[in-house]
Every structure is written in C-alpha cells, then in structure tokens.
Amino acid sequence: MTLRQRLNIIIFGTDTPAGRTFDVVLLVIILLSIVTVMLESVPSLQQNYGNYFRWVEGALTIIFTLEYITRVWVTENSKKYIFSFYGIIDLLSILPSYLSLIFVGTQYLLIIRALRLLRVFRILKLGRFVGEGEQLGRAIKASRHKITVFMGTVLATVIIMGTIMYLVEGRANGFTSIPRSVYWAIVTLTTVGYGDIAPQTIIGQSLASFVMILGYAIIAVPTGIVTVELQKEKKEAEDKIKCSKCELAGHSADANYCRRCGEKLRP
Numbered sequence: 001m002t003l004r005q006r007l008n009i010i011i012f013g014t015d016t017p018a019g020r021t022f023d024v025v026l027l028v029i030i031l032l033s034i035v036t037v038m039l040e041s042v043p044s045l046q047q048n049y050g051n052y053f054r055w056v057e058g059a060l061t062i063i064f065t066l067e068y069i070t071r072v073w074v075t076e077n078s079k080k081y082i083f084s085f086y087g088i089i090d091l092l093s094i095l096p097s098y099l100s101l102i103f104v105g106t107q108y109l110l111i112i113r114a115l116r117l118l119r120v121f122r123i124l125k126l127g128r129f130v131g132e133g134e135q136l137g138r139a140i141k142a143s144r145h146k147i148t149v150f151m152g153t154v155l156a157t158v159i160i161m162g163t164i165m166y167l168v169e170g171r172a173n174g175f176t177s178i179p180r181s182v183y184w185a186i187v188t189l190t191t192v193g194y195g196d197i198a199p200q201t202i203i204g205q206s207l208a209s210f211v212m213i214l215g216y217a218i219i220a221v222p223t224g225i226v227t228v229e230l231q232k233e234k235k236e237a238e239d240k241i242k243c244s245k246c247e248l249a250g251h252s253a254d255a256n257y258c259r260r261c262g263e264k265l266r267p
Contacts, residue, residue, distance in 0.1 A: 008074040011067075026067070030116050033060045061097040068094060089115045139229035146225050154218060158185040161211055165204060173200045189215040 013019040039045050040053040068090050075081040082091070092112050140147075162182030169175040174197045175184065184197045188211045199205050243258035257264055 004074050007070060008076070011071055011074060026116075029060060029063060030114075033057070033064075034114055036060070057097065061094055064090075064094045086116075136230065139232075142232070143225045143229045147222055150221055150225070154189070157214075157218075158182055158189055161185040161189070161207070165199065165207060168207065169199050169201060169204045173204070174198070185211060188212055189218065191215045191219070 009016060010018045010022050036053055036056050040050070040057075046053065071081060071087075071090065072078050081087045089112070093116055096112070159182055162185040163178055165184060166175045166178050166181035169181075175181045180197070187194050187197075188208060191212065193212075199208050243261065243263050246258060246261045246263065
C-alpha cells in the first residue's frame with residue numbers, strides 16, 4: 001500500500017484506530033481555533049495577549065492548510081472533494097487568515113470553522129441523526145409555500161400595526177418614524193419586548209396588548225404547518241415498509257417483523 005493510500009484511509013476513514021484518532025485530534029484543533037477567535041474579540045484579552053493569539057492562529061492556519069492540501073492529494077477524485085460540501089467548508093475555513101493580511105478584521109470569519117464540527121456525526125456514527133435532519137428538511141421544503149404566505153401575512157401585519165402606532169403615539173413618545181414603529185411591532189409581535197420603545201397613551205397600550213396576544217397565536221402557526229408535514233413524511237416512510245408475505249403496509253420505521261403475520265420485514 002502506497003503512502004497516498006494509507007493517508008487516504010487515515011484521513012477519510014473512521015474504521016481504523018489511526019483514522020479515528022486523526023478525526024478526534026482534528027476536532028480538538030478546530031475547537032481550539034474557534035475558542036482563540038472568540039477570545040481575540042474581547043478587547044482586554046486582545047490588548048494583553050494579542051500577539052499570542054496571532055501566533056496560535058498562524059500555527060493553526062498552517063495546520064489546516066497542510067491538511068486541506070493533503071486531502072486534495074490523497075483523494076481519488078480531487079475535483080469531487082474540492083466542490084463537495086466539506087471541501088468548500090475546509091477551504092473557507094482557511095481563506096480568512098490569508099485575507100486578513102489584506103483586509104483587517106476578516107480573521108474573525110474563521111468562526112466558520114465551527115461548521116467543520118459537523119464531521120462529528122460521521123466520527124461518532126451518528127448517521128441516523130443525519131437521516132432525521134433530512135426528513136425535517138423535506139418537511140420544511142414541502143411547507144415552504146404555506147410558510148411564505150404566513151410570513152407575508154406577518155409582514156403586512158407589522159407594517160399596519162407599526163403605522164397605526166406611529167399615528168397614535170407620535171414622535172413625542174419615541175415612535176419617531178414608521179420604520180422605527182414597525183421595529184416596535186416586530187419586537188412586540190414576537191414577544192421579545194426589549195422595552196426601548198413603549199406606548200404611553202391608553203389607545204397605544206391597548207393596541208400593544210392586542211399585538212402581544214396576537215403574537216402567541218402567530219408563533220404557533222409555523223409550528224403546526226411543519227408538524228403536519230413531518231407527520232406526512234413519517235406516514236409515507238411507514239407505508240413504504242411492506243410485508244413481503246401478507247403485504248401489510250404501515251409498519252414503524254424501526255420494526256423488524258410484521259405485526260400481522262410475524263414475517264421478517266428486512267433481510
């Protein structure tokens with residue numbers, strides 16, 4: 001076995017001790033890089049330990065660069081890896097370091113390395129969770145038209161409520177413009193309630209109360225839409241599991257035997 005083949009097994013495989021160790025070490029380095037970027041953004045730490053942060057980040061960038069080049073070299077289809085999801089993420093995780101040499105501040109984009117932690121699903125054999133995530137994605141995609149209509153309704157509601165509040169309260173009470181009043185309507189409708197703007201008149205407070213109550217009802221709508229689609233996805237998945245003996249469908253995804261005749265569902 002050539003060096004390239006051995007490295008391919010170590011880097012892209014998790015079934016060997018060396019491959020598993022490589023992935024775990026890589027995750028630790030990624031976490032170290034993310035923590036370094038976060039700490040460097042703290043003014044007091046950056047002032048006292050800025051040089052140390054730059055040295056650590058420089059060393060980690062070299063490691064990630066060598067790792068990326070090695071991945072491109074050892075893979076059988078380099079083009080496929082480069083344009084794959086993980087390949088693009090691996091490239092984007094090192095570009096900000098080099099861009100920071102030209103554009104100051106772009107080094108904070110290195111936080112995108114957090115996406116590389118998605119490899120933990122492959123390393124820890126959590127593929128079943130990926131399947132669940134795909135099911136959720138299909139449910140959201142199937143309900144996208146309903147959600148679009150819902151979001152349009154919400155947008156129209158906050159614009160109308162914001163405009164009315166601007167007319168009721170006016171500049172004297174902090175509602176200095178319609179956009180700012182719309183901002184208040186969004187904050188109130190989503191039940192966040194920052195409190196930086198608050199109505200002072202009886203009419204304004206009554207309207208605010210109505211918007212708050214309306215917010216609870218609106219929040220429940222997208223949840224119900226997605227839940228229905230998830231149930232459809234589950235039903236369709238169960239209908240595909242059919243007994244080869246009695247042809248009964250509708251078994252649970254984790255069922256091994258037919259609930260009617262006891263025949264094994266999967267070979």
